[in-house]
Amino acid sequence: MINELEIKNFKCFEDAKFVFKKLNVLTGPNSSGKSTVIQALLSDKQAKKYGETYFLNGKYIKLGQLSDVKNCYTRGDVCIDATSDGAEVEDRIVYLSTERKGPDIDYKQNLEDETEIGVHGEYAFDFLSRMRLEKIREDAFIYDKNMGVNLGNQVDYWLSYLCGYTITAERIEGTTTVKVSYRTEDNIKDFKAIHVGTGVTYLATIIIAALSCTKKDMLIIENPELYLHPAAQSRFVEFFVFMASKGLQILIETHSDHIFNGIRKSLKTSKIYPQDIAVFFLKKEDGISYPIIINFTKEGIVLNQEKGLFDQYDDDLDVLLGFEYE
Structure with a gap:
């Protein structure tokens, strides 16, 4: 199981830490750093498995030169470090890209x-x-x-x-x-x-x-909602929750409100618990991205709603109903 990931001066991040749970979700606006988190994990995997020469370009990802990934707003060296319990990080990660x-x-x-x-x-x-x-x-x-x-x-x-x-x-x-x-x-x-x-x-x-996979592996999936009807997206969460509850660590990058609400439904029905979920909402200010941890009650209620966190339906509905909003 991957416990933590620390990213410094890599692409849009200056100094960010991600503490992973059983079921993990990366979400946020376009170009806010979601894919960068995955790239950081895969770069760390490549470097540890094949040597530092393959840090940026290897079997799992190809990112170009160091100058391409160095944050241009910050000073300091690029540093990526993932830690796990038990087996080495490089042996734990299974990755499915968007381009399946x-x-x-x-x-x-x-x-x-x-x-x-x-x-x-x-x-x-x-x-x-x-x-x-x-x-x-x-x-x-x-x-x-x-x-x-x-x-x-x-x-x-x-x-x-x-x-x-x-x-x-x-x-x-x-x-x-x-x-x-x-x-x-x-x-x-x-x-x-x-x-x-x-x-x-x-x-x-x-x-x-x-x-x-085996227990404590991390399965990384980019955009699992692709080509799926909303009902299938919501139901797919049941599979992820089951696997996560049985020991497979899952990291999803998604723009799907159906997946997000599917997780909330799983909380409401006690299929999974708040302490087992990490939802990272990525925001960017002045060229620097940072994660906000979204917290839930055991009933699936969001405790710290952020602007842009799957609220477009509400905004659209306000317009359709003639309500004023900012």
Whole structure:
């Protein structure tokens, strides 16, 4: 589990500290520093795993030269330090970028590291094809044993619950590709990924990535709401809350009020507790970004509402109803 991240003089931050919990959310206006927090974690991972030479440019991210990431408003050296309990930071982080692999005719096999999902989720379906009949790594991640304890069983459970599909992934013999098909609950026909909504593939990739992890790993997901209907976004939070409550640390970057309110609903229904959540609202002033911790009651009420914190619906409604507001 990643406990803390300290960032100094890196991009939009002068001196910022992030204390992580079980379920973590980065939100705020565009260009306020959300992605920079993730980049800092990945830079630290690259440097510790492959050496300082790969601090900025490596397997997980490519950021250019040091001058590109040095905060131009501050003095001092760039410093990034992440601390964890137990295993090394570099072995704890699993990352899915915004630019995830979408629907296609087939997918690549992973011929190098079969445990990797890939930063774009490009190897998620190969992982599923090989591990489908294997028991998932953590017993705690099994939601319902009556559905079966294998990876394929649990992926199908969540995918069916969230969008009404099950999935099959198979390596094509004599090739380096994987065939993926989806089936609806009526079991009439299999559909190739390109004939199913993009959101279904995005959902499947995230579910597979999460269930491939072990306890105390940190799964980082950029914009999990992409291509999802609002109802699916809200329901997706149930999956994140379940996994976080069972020991998988999750860090989400999001602009979705449905995910935010889904977390509040989970508090209200006691699926998770305020002490297990860290919502970081990023603000920027005079070129410097800083995080504000959003606090909640156990009923899901926001204790310190910030301007711009998922309040656009209220602002729009005021206009529609003819109310005056600043």
